[in-house]
Amino acid sequence: MKRLASCIAFALLLAACKPDGQTPADDATPDAATPARAQASTDASSAQAASKARPALKVETIDGRSFDLADHRGQWVVVNFWATWCAPCLKEMPELSALDAMREHVQVIGLAYEDIEPDDMRAFLQKHPVVYPIAIVDTFDPPADFDTPPGLPMTYLIGPEGQVVEKILGPVTAERLETLIAGAGGPAVDA
Numbered sequence: 001m002k003r004l005a006s007c008i009a010f011a012l013l014l015a016a017c018k019p020d021g022q023t024p025a026d027d028a029t030p031d032a033a034t035p036a037r038a039q040a041s042t043d044a045s046s047a048q049a050a051s052k053a054r055p056a057l058k059v060e061t062i063d064g065r066s067f068d069l070a071d072h073r074g075q076w077v078v079v080n081f082w083a084t085w086c087a088p089c090l091k092e093m094p095e096l097s098a099l100d101a102m103r104e105h106v107q108v109i110g111l112a113y114e115d116i117e118p119d120d121m122r123a124f125l126q127k128h129p130v131v132y133p134i135a136i137v138d139t140f141d142p143p144a145d146f147d148t149p150p151g152l153p154m155t156y157l158i159g160p161e162g163q164v165v166e167k168i169l170g171p172v173t174a175e176r177l178e179t180l181i182a183g184a185g186g187p188a189v190d191a
């Protein structure tokens with residue numbers, strides 16, 4: 001119980017912390033650096049927003065290859081955060097695999113958002129095969145240009161110019177992705 005109280009007290013202290021080592025008194029007295037600090041903060045926020053609008057992603061896949069989102073300009077890329085323990089993730093894997101296999105203009109990348117060893121992932125994929133590359137991402141340090149998934153599965157549809165077209169929380173179907181692609185100016189699916 002004493003340890004719990006210490007942890008709560010520590011968390012409250014952290015919540016009261018200010019960036020750049022500022023104390024509450026620093027906020028009350030403006031100085032000449034305040035506008036420059038505000039501008040730098042605005043510039044950093046703008047750069048971060050721009051990178052999230054056109055994210056970068058470089059990961060090593062479990063087969064030892066490298067996947068770089070920038071290498072797929074001109075294609076639609078489906079970035080799918082998932083986990084082996086997530087039932088809706090497992091349900092959508094065959095559809096994502098079929099979409100990747102059947103559409104030359106679509107590339108899927110699976111980002112396993114869990115703490116799992118590569119050998120365990122390979123064994124899992126023997127039972128649940130997919131044709132698209134899979135990478136394991138660190139849950140404590142996910143790809144910087146993507147939001148930390150609030151739940152799984154979490155899918156990003158990236159357009160041919162590298163822009164985020166859609167973020168989808170929850171299961172997604174190949175049909176929905178193809179509809180989104182067609183609606184954003186991509187090729188329509190032949191009926």
